Amino acid sequence: METPPDEDVLWARSLHHTHRGSPALTGVDAGVREGEILAVGGPRGAGKTTLLRCLSGQSVPTGGEVWFNGTPLHTLPAPQRERLRRERFGWIGPEPSLVPELTAWENAALPLLLRGVPHRRAKAAALEWLERLDIAAAGRLRPYALTQAQRQRTATARALVAEPAVLFADEPTATLHRADAEQVLRTVLAAARSHRITVLLASHDPQVTAVADRGITLLDGRRTDTPAATGTEGRAACSLSV
Numbered sequence: 001m002e003t004p005p006d007e008d009v010l011w012a013r014s015l016h017h018t019h020r021g022s023p024a025l026t027g028v029d030a031g032v033r034e035g036e037i038l039a040v041g042g043p044r045g046a047g048k049t050t051l052l053r054c055l056s057g058q059s060v061p062t063g064g065e066v067w068f069n070g071t072p073l074h075t076l077p078a079p080q081r082e083r084l085r086r087e088r089f090g091w092i093g094p095e096p097s098l099v100p101e102l103t104a105w106e107n108a109a110l111p112l113l114l115r116g117v118p119h120r121r122a123k124a125a126a127l128e129w130l131e132r133l134d135i136a137a138a139g140r141l142r143p144y145a146l147t148q149a150q151r152q153r154t155a156t157a158r159a160l161v162a163e164p165a166v167l168f169a170d171e172p173t174a175t176l177h178r179a180d181a182e183q184v185l186r187t188v189l190a191a192a193r194s195h196r197i198t199v200l201l202a203s204h205d206p207q208v209t210a211v212a213d214r215g216i217t218l219l220d221g222r223r224t225d226t227p228a229a230t231g232t233e234g235r236a237a238c239s240l241s242v
């Protein structure tokens with residue numbers, strides 16, 4: 001068995017995954033270094049979400065290995081995997097799934113509250129992230145009273161509030177208008193760089209993936225990027241002002 005490279009915080013080898021018998025990933029290798037922003041590009045249906053779900057321990061691959069800091073996620077019993085996910089990973093999906101009964105700040109504070117952080121400290125941290133995302137004024141509103149953009153910003157605050165080791169952002173700006181998309185991306189990237197959060201950013205939009213340090217590309221569940229392209233500096237090609 002090959003050992004994960006020391007510098008990779010997250011490392012996957014020969015990942016296979018099927019959905020009801022249909023292949024979604026076919027032998028994908030990937031690695032991301034601490035503090036790196038890695039884009040996962042490719043058209044719809046290419047396998048980006050499936051890859052992020054396998055790397056984050058939400059799905060167990062049908063074949064291959066996933067290692068996080070020397071821990072094999074692919075063999076970890078479900079309760080430990082859940083715990084690791086809760087404590088070390090953050091997730092932003094294309095649709096903000098907020099708890100309808102909670103206010104924006106309570107939703108944002110949820111990862112800290114569930115971890116037993118005192119109410120006052122959790123609230124202060126949540127409000128700080130909502131402030132950074134320009135929606136502190138909406139902190140007392142419940143999700144039904146928020147716009148789609150405010151809901152997505154709240155979900156972004158929730159993903160960052162506990163300063164995860166790895167942030168998985170799956171099409172995080174897909175439902176946002178350009179200006180909102182730019183601000184959400186800018187905040188995520190600034191937070192990642194200042195807190196050394198590793199980011200996996202999946203998007204079918206080349207303007208979004210261009211903000212990453214490095215990118216891989218999937219098509220029909222396989223990587224299509226060449227080693228040379230993998231090392232390309234994404235930021236040089238960035239067309240979003242983030």
Ligand SMILES: Nc1ncnc2c1ncn2[C@@H]1O[C@H](COP(=O)(O)OP(=O)(O)OP(=O)(O)O)[C@@H](O)[C@H]1O
Nearest residue numbers: 019020023024043044045046047048049050051204
């Ligand atoms: N729950 C599921 N059940 C059945 N097939 C699925 C399921 N999830 C994904 N697939 C299929 O697996 C393949 C990869 O899907 P995946 O969502 O990972 O791709 P993607 O690149 O993230 O695309 P998108 O941007 O549309 O989400 C596709 O063919 C998709 O139809």
